[in-house]
Amino acid sequence: xxxxxxxxxxxxxxxxxxxxxxxxxxxxxxxxxxxxxxxxxxxxxxxxxxxxxxxxxxxxxxxxxxxxxxxxxxxxxxxxxxxxxxxxxxxxxxxxxxxxxxxxxxxxxxxxxxxxxxxxxxxxxxxxxxxxxxxxxxxxxxxxxxxxxxxxxxxxxxxxxxxxxxxxxxxxxxxxxxxxxxxxxxxxxxxxxxxxxxxxxxxxxxxxxxxxxxxxxxxxxxxxxxxxxxxxxxxxxxxxxxxxxxxxxxxxxxxxxxxxxxxxxxxxxxxxxxxxxxxxxxxxxxxxxxxxxxxxxxxxxxxxxxxxxxxxxxxxxxxxxxxxxxxxxxxxxxxxxxxxxxxxxxxxxxxxxxxxxxxxxxxxxxxxxxxxxxx
Numbered sequence: 339x340x341x342x343x344x345x346x347x348x349x350x351x352x353x354x355x356x357x358x359x360x361x362x363x364x365x366x367x368x369x370x371x372x373x374x375x376x377x378x379x380x381x382x383x384x385x386x387x388x389x390x391x392x393x394x395x396x397x398x399x400x401x402x403x404x405x406x407x408x409x410x411x412x413x414x415x416x417x418x419x420x421x422x423x424x425x426x427x428x429x430x431x432x433x434x435x436x437x438x439x440x441x442x443x444x445x446x447x448x449x450x451x452x453x454x455x456x457x458x459x460x461x462x463x464x465x466x467x468x469x470x471x472x473x474x475x476x477x478x479x480x481x482x483x484x485x486x487x488x489x490x491x492x493x494x495x496x497x498x499x500x501x502x503x504x505x506x507x508x509x510x511x512x513x514x515x516x517x518x519x520x521x522x523x524x525x526x527x528x529x530x531x532x533x534x535x536x537x538x539x540x541x542x543x544x545x546x547x548x549x550x551x552x553x554x555x556x557x558x559x560x561x562x563x564x565x566x567x568x569x570x571x572x573x574x575x576x577x578x579x580x581x582x583x584x585x586x587x588x589x590x591x592x593x594x595x596x597x598x599x600x601x602x603x604x605x606x607x608x609x610x611x612x613x614x615x616x617x618x619x620x621x622x623x624x625x626x627x628x629x630x631x632x633x634x635x636x637x638x639x640x641x642x643x644x645x646x647x648x649x650x651x652x653x654x655x656x657x658x659x660x661x662x663x664x665x666x667x668x669x670x671x672x673x674x675x676x677x678x679x680x681x682x683x684x685x686x687x688x689x690x691x692x693x694x695x696x697x698x699x700x701x702x703x704x705x706x707x708x709x710x711x712x713x
Contacts, residue, residue, distance in 0.1 A: 362614075362618075363397055363398075363400045364400060364403075365618055366400075366614070366617075366618065367397065367400045367403055367404045367407075369617060369618050370404060370589060370590055371404065371407040371408070371411065373589045373590070373621055374407075374408060374411055374589050375411055376621075377587045377589060377595075378411055378412070378413065381413060382413055382414075383413060383414055384412055384413060384414060384416055385416060385417050385418075385575070385579065386416050386417055386418045386419070386420075386575050386576040386579060387408070387412070387416045387418070387419045387420065387576075388420045388422075388576045389404075389405070389408075389420065389421045389422065390420065390421065390422025390445065391422070391590075391592075391593060392422070393422065393423065393424050393427065393447075394421055394422060394423065395421075395422075395423035395424060395427035395428050395432050396424075396427050398427075398431075401421075401432070401435055402435045402438075402439065405421075405435065405436070405439035405440075405441065406439055408439075409439055409440050415440065416442075417575055418442055418443055418574070418575040418576055419440055419441045419442045419443065420441070420442070420443040420444070420445055420484075420574070420576060421436050421441050421443075421444055421445070422444075422445045422446075422447065423444060423445070423446055423447070423471075424446070424447045424462065424463070425446055425447070425448060425463050425467050425468040425470075425471035425472070426462045426463030426467050426471075428444070428446060428471040428474065428475070429470075429471070429474070430474055432474075433474045433475065433477070433478040433479070434478070436478070436479075437478050437479075442479075442482055443479065443482040443483065443484065443574075444475055444478075444479050444482075444483045444484070445483070445484040445485070445486065445513075445515070446468075446471060446472065446475060446483065446484070446485050446486065447485075447486045448468055448472075448485045448486055448487060448502075448506055449461060449486060449487060449488045449491070450487070450488065450491055450494065450498075450499075450502050451465040451468055451469075451501075451502050451505055451506070452465075452491075452493065452494065452498045452501075452502060453465065454492075454493040455491040455492055455493045455494050455498070458491065458492035458493060459491060459492065469505070472485075472506065472509040472511075473509065475509065475511070476509045476510060480510075481512055481572070482512050482513075482572070483511050483512060483513075484511055484512065484513035484514065484515060484574070485506055485511045485513075485514055485515070486514075486515045486516075486517070487502070487503070487506075487514060487515070487516045487517070487550065488516075488517050488518070488519050489516065489517070489518050489519065489543060489546040489547040489549075489550050490518055490519030490542065490543030490546050490547065491519055494546060495546075496546065496549050499546055499549060499550050499553075500549075500553060503550060503553050503554065503557075507557055512568060512569050512572035513566070513567070513568040513569070513572050513573070513574060514554055514559055514566070514567045514568070515565055515566050515567075516547070516550055516551065516554060516565055516566075516567060517547075517565050518543050518544065518546075518547045518565075519543050548691075551567075554567045555567070560645075561645065561687065561690075562644065562645050562646070563577070563581065563643050563644050563645065564643045564690055564693060578644070580640060581640045581641060581643050581644045582640070582641070582648075582649045582652060583596075583598060583633070583636060583637045583640050583641070583652075584598065585597045585598045585605075588608070588609070588610060589610070590610060590617070591610055591611065591612050591613060591614050591616075591617045592609070592610060592611075592612040593609070593610045594607060594608070594609040594610075595607070595608050595609075596608075596628075598633070598656070600652075600655055600656050602630075603630045603633060603634075603656040603657045603658070604627070604628055604629055604630055604633060605627075605628035605633050606625065606626070606627055606628065607625070607626040607627075607628060608623040608624075608625060609623060609624045609626070610622070610623055611623065611624065630657065631704070631708065633656070633657075634657055634664070634704060635701055635704065637653060637656070637657075638661070638665075638697065638700055638701070638704075639697055641653070642684070642685055642690075642693060642696065642697065642700075643690075643693065644684070645684065645685075645687065645690065646684055647679070647682060647683045647684025647685070648661060648683060648684075650683055661683050662683060664703070664704055664707055665699075665700045665703045665704060665707075666703075667703055668696070668699045668700045668703050669683070671699070672685070672689060672696060672699075675689075676688075677689030677692065677696075
């Protein structure tokens with residue numbers, strides 16, 4: 339199976355193992371379940387589960403064994419259990435498998451239905467397959483399925499984006515993740531478009547994203563985070579845990595997990611080596627230690643992505659200082675510009691559009707605050 343030309347996620351070809359796909363697939367699922375069992379030792383409660391960061395639907399019948407094994411290992415029934423899929427591998431069998439294994443939510447990587455755009459970035463499948471998969475999603479997960487879209491793809495304009503969104507919203511997804519195209523360095527698309535990666539290109543992508551944002555909000559989808567929209571009460575609980583910087587475990591090659599020590603205000607990030615062959619034998623991690631300053635910055639970065647802002651009580655518990663005591667000048671300046679809420683610690687809907695600029699100012703003040711502290 340190939341991958342899209344804009345994708346910089348880790349992937350590998352099963353042919354490189356000198357064994358058949360089915361043999362590698364079965365061994366991989368077995369290894370995943372061993373790893374999950376190890377990660378869950380001593381864990382009393384798992385709030386959410388997310389099977390993705392790739393295309394688990396390509397596991398086909400092995401997906402059922404993975405989900406069955408995972409359900410047996412969990413200490414409780416999660417509040418939310420999501421599985422990702424690409425439409426070309428999300429058929430009726432896939433949805434039946436998910437539903438019979440306590441999955442509560444499916445996320446489909448639609449991106450676009452426009453054939454010229456799909457072919458330009460090496461997307462598999464076609465519009466007919468996407469519509470069939472969406473019909474299954476509505477049938478099996480009528481109130482909880484999610485779709486992904488990208489603004490700024492080759493050949494895409496406002497009319498094409500509007501047609502895409504209208505077709506997909508007709509199936510009534512509960513949630514839409516809507517991203518701007520990012521030309522990740524070294525990807526085939528970035529290499530082809532390097533000469534065009536300039537201010538004009540960036541402005542075109544931004545304009546298309548804003549146009550799509552308006553369409554989604556007009557259709558009743560709430561922008562509850564920078565790139566995520568949902569019907570009321572249908573936000574992704576798993577993603578909200580990321581934005582709160584809660585602890586999570588990552589399982590599988592290239593997966594990343596973070597364990598936060600709320601008492602010390604520090605954390606440890608464990609990222610599994612991006613090597614399937616190695617993973618089939620043992621789990622090795624790259625380790626990153628997050629000191630207090632690093633965790634403060636990550637907490638601000640993730641927290642302000644949400645329209646609700648960072649979790650103030652959790653921030654105070656971890657760092658023993660309220661957010662407004664660390665970045666008072668930044669908050670005041672952005673309130674003066676009417677881009678920061680007056681009665682709570684959060685950017686306004688307009689302010690979130692300038693999140694990166696806000697974070698630059700906030701991080702600068704955090705550093706200045708640290709330097710001003712007595713030794």
